[in-house]
Amino acid sequence: MKKKLSSDFxxxxxxxxxxFELFYYRDAALKSVDAHAHNYxxxxxxxxxxxxxxxxxxxYKLAYGDCLLIPPGxxxxxxxxxxxxxxxxxxxxxxxxxxxxxxxxxxDIAYAFDYADSSQxxxxxxxxxTAQEIQGKLTELIxxxxxxxxxxxxxxxxxxxxxxxxxxRLLYDSLNPASPVYENVLxxxxxxxxxxxxxxxxxxxxxxxFFYVSKYHISHIFKDNMGIPLHQYILKKRLHASKNAVLSDxxxxxxxxxxxxxxxxxxxxxxxxxxxxSPREYREQHRLPEQQA
Numbered sequence: 001m002k003k004k005l006s007s008d009f010x011x012x013x014x015x016x017x018x019x020f021e022l023f024y025y026r027d028a029a030l031k032s033v034d035a036h037a038h039n040y041x042x043x044x045x046x047x048x049x050x051x052x053x054x055x056x057x058x059x060y061k062l063a064y065g066d067c068l069l070i071p072p073g074x075x076x077x078x079x080x081x082x083x084x085x086x087x088x089x090x091x092x093x094x095x096x097x098x099x100x101x102x103x104x105x106x107x108d109i110a111y112a113f114d115y116a117d118s119s120q121x122x123x124x125x126x127x128x129x130t131a132q133e134i135q136g137k138l139t140e141l142i143x144x145x146x147x148x149x150x151x152x153x154x155x156x157x158x159x160x161x162x163x164x165x166x167x168x169r170l171l172y173d174s175l176n177p178a179s180p181v182y183e184n185v186l187x188x189x190x191x192x193x194x195x196x197x198x199x200x201x202x203x204x205x206x207x208x209x210f211f212y213v214s215k216y217h218i219s220h221i222f223k224d225n226m227g228i229p230l231h232q233y234i235l236k237k238r239l240h241a242s243k244n245a246v247l248s249d250x251x252x253x254x255x256x257x258x259x260x261x262x263x264x265x266x267x268x269x270x271x272x273x274x275x276x277x278s279p280r281e282y283r284e285q286h287r288l289p290e291q292q293a
Contacts, residue, residue: 009025009027009030013036013037013038014038015040015093015095017095018095018097018098019094019095019098019157019160020092020093020094020095020098020160021092021093022090022091022092022093022138022141022142022145022160023090023091023092023142024088024089024090024138024139024142025087025088025089025090025091026086026087026088027086027087027088028086028087030080030087031080031083032080033077033078034077035054035075035076035077036075036076036077037072037073037074037075037076038072038073039072039073039096040072040093040094040095040096040099041069041070041071041072041093041094041096041099041113042068042069042070042076042091042092042093042094043067043068043069043070043091043092043094043167044067044068044070044089044090044091044092045065045066045067045068045089045090045091045092045134045135045138046062046063046064046065046066046067046068046088046089047064047088047089047090047135048064048085048086048087048088049062049078049080049085049086049087049088049089050080050081050082050083050084050085051078051079051080051081051087052078052079052081053068053076053077053078053079054075054076054077054078054079055068055070055074055075055076055122056074056075056076056120056122057120058120058122058123059079060122060123061081063125064128064131065125065126065127065128065130065131065134066123066124066125066126067123067124067125067126067134067167067170068122068123068124069112069113069115069116069122069123069124069167070116070122071113071116071117072096090135090138090142092138092160092163094160094164099113102161102164108168109161109164109165109168111168111171111172112124112164112167112168112171115171115175124167124170124171124174126170126216127216127219127220129204129215129216129219130170130214130215130216133215133216134166137159137163137166138163140159141156141159141160141163144156144159169214170214170216173214173216173217183221186211186213186221187221187222187225189211190207190211190218190221190222193207193210193211194233194234194237195237198234198237198238198241198258198259198260199257199258199259199260200260201260202234202260204218204219204230207230218230234260235270236274238259238260238261239259239270239271239274239275241259242255242256242258242259242261242267242271242279243271243275243282245258245259246271246279246282246283247282247283247286252279252280252283255267255279267279
């Protein structure tokens with residue numbers, strides 16, 4: 001987190017903007033915060049600290065990546081269990097009239113907060129990959145709100161709306177897990193796509209965009225089915241394919257590019273780590289007799 005993006009903690013519990021406000025806080029000396037409530041919606045994203053958070057009658061021991069959905073009028077406050085770590089979090093406020101305008105435009109925008117309010121379940125936990133994605137989205141949004149670039153307010157509003165949709169999807173997916181049949185079909189489809197596109201960009205972002213599912217979902221499918229992370233699976237597939245190419249007459253220095261390696265050095269290191277020898281040594285060891293003549 002860039003230092004210039006952080007805000008000094010304030011006890012202000014009213015909005016200065018009519019639409020939304022976003023803060024990143026890093027407090028090392030904060031010892032207590034009084035219980036408080038306000039007339040706007042709050043999305044809280046926890047990064048670091050030893051904190052139990054109270055919302056209404058509920059209390060949550062927070063872990064990195066926990067999201068809190070706090071409707072208007074509900075008392076809430078952090079209880080500090082120790083002060084060994086700084087207290088870091090994002091706080092995203094949505095004005096009541098602004099939120100009502102969004103709800104009128106499309107009622108689905110209220111999905112997450114409505115669920116939190118009706119079920120009194122205010123915490124949405126996430127895994128590490130999803131938490132990193134949320135942190136990235138909020139960092140980009142706060143950078144946009146603090147910029148002076150042309151159309152920055154419009155860009156900020158669109159980013160804020162996109163983020164609300166993202167949170168709604170996270171909650172929906174957590175409450176409506178996909179069926180085992182769908183999961184298996186998706187897993188096999190992704191495996192087939194990887195095998196057919198080893199030379200292309202196979203990042204989580206690109207696969208998520210192609211299959212219209214979250215990076216979190218893809219990561220878990222592979223961990224559950226293969227027992228290894230996606231990036232390791234892709235690396236092993238690329239190395240296996242390049243190993244076969246090494247036995248051909250192609251120049252070894254040209255093979256790495258065909259199978260998605262950025263440069264020869266990274267290919268050489270990965271190959272030797274996997275097979276115990278360099279690509280050239282592997283070729284010599286496995287060359288057929290007629291090839292040696």
